[in-house]
Each structure stands twice: as structure tokens, then as C-alpha cells.
Amino acid sequence: MSDPKTPAVEPHSGAAKPAITRRDFLNEATSGALGIAGLGSAVVLYQFFSPNVLFEPPSSFRAGKPDLYPANSVSFLLEQQVYIVHMPQGFYAVSAVCTHLGCITQYKQETSQIECPCHGSKFKQDGTKIEGPAPRPLPHFSITLTADGDLLVDKSQEVAPGQAPLKV
Numbered sequence: 001m002s003d004p005k006t007p008a009v010e011p012h013s014g015a016a017k018p019a020i021t022r023r024d025f026l027n028e029a030t031s032g033a034l035g036i037a038g039l040g041s042a043v044v045l046y047q048f049f050s051p052n053v054l055f056e057p058p059s060s061f062r063a064g065k066p067d068l069y070p071a072n073s074v075s076f077l078l079e080q081q082v083y084i085v086h087m088p089q090g091f092y093a094v095s096a097v098c099t100h101l102g103c104i105t106q107y108k109q110e111t112s113q114i115e116c117p118c119h120g121s122k123f124k125q126d127g128t129k130i131e132g133p134a135p136r137p138l139p140h141f142s143i144t145l146t147a148d149g150d151l152l153v154d155k156s157q158e159v160a161p162g163q164a165p166l167k168v
């Protein structure tokens, strides 16, 4: 019989109780894993619902007054990657992007040719292919005059290379 005033002796009182039990550890690990999974799901959901907007420069641009381009000249507009070609018959807007794999071509004054530095395609001033792996001539873009007399190029509108140039 035990004395009711004496506390009962626990049978395993000799061993020290661990600071973290196995159950606590598993609970913490499960909570952490669920937290990481929840955070990952939140990121994926945010990306899913945020709009996929691609900011590109406008496709049409003013290329300035025609006087900027002397007769028989090919002028490269770096920002637009377009050549403004001023031939005796008028103005053309010719793409500077090679039709082979998309490298940016360069106009060579000494040969009066547009050349691709990547694989050697060569084009005439009006974009007609001379040689190389490019499958097509350089595209021509719509070129018109604004009401106040600027050249206006619209890269969203390709025109047939044989189409009459803009006469100013």
C-alpha cells in the first residue's frame, strides 16, 4: 500500500527525457514540407494568373524626312533593324534580318551589297538574294509619307519586293 502523501515513483525515472521526441520531429518535418509545397503552389498559381505580356516596340515608326537619305544610298536604322534604301526610282524599306537564320546583315559600301556576317549570304541593295544559304530575298516593308512629310515604315506590313517604291 502506498502512502497517499508520498508521490508515486515512476518506473522509468532514471532515463533523461529527450528534448525533442520522435513525434515532435515528424510533426515539424511534415509542417515544413507542407509549407514548402504550399509556397511552391502559390508561386505557380501567381505565374498562371499573371498576364503573359510581351513588350515590343511598335511595328510602325517614323524614319524622318526623305531629305535625310541621299539618292543612291542605303541607310541602316539600328534600332529598327531596317534599311531605308533611296534609289532613283524611289524609297524602299528593307529588312536587315537575314532570311536564313535571322542574323543582322550589314551594308557594305565598297561592294554596294548587303552581306550577312553569319553564313555569307549576300543581297543586292533592294534585298534581292545574290548568293549564300538564305532561302529568300530580304523582305520589304510598307513605306509611306505622313501628313507632315515624314517617312513612315510599317514592319507589320510586308510588301512584294517588286512593288513600286515610294516616290517623293
Ligand code: FES
Residues within 6 Å of the ligand: 098, 099, 100, 101, 102, 103, 116, 117, 118, 119, 120, 121, 132, 133, 134
Ligand atoms: S543567318 Fe544569314 S546567312 Fe545564315
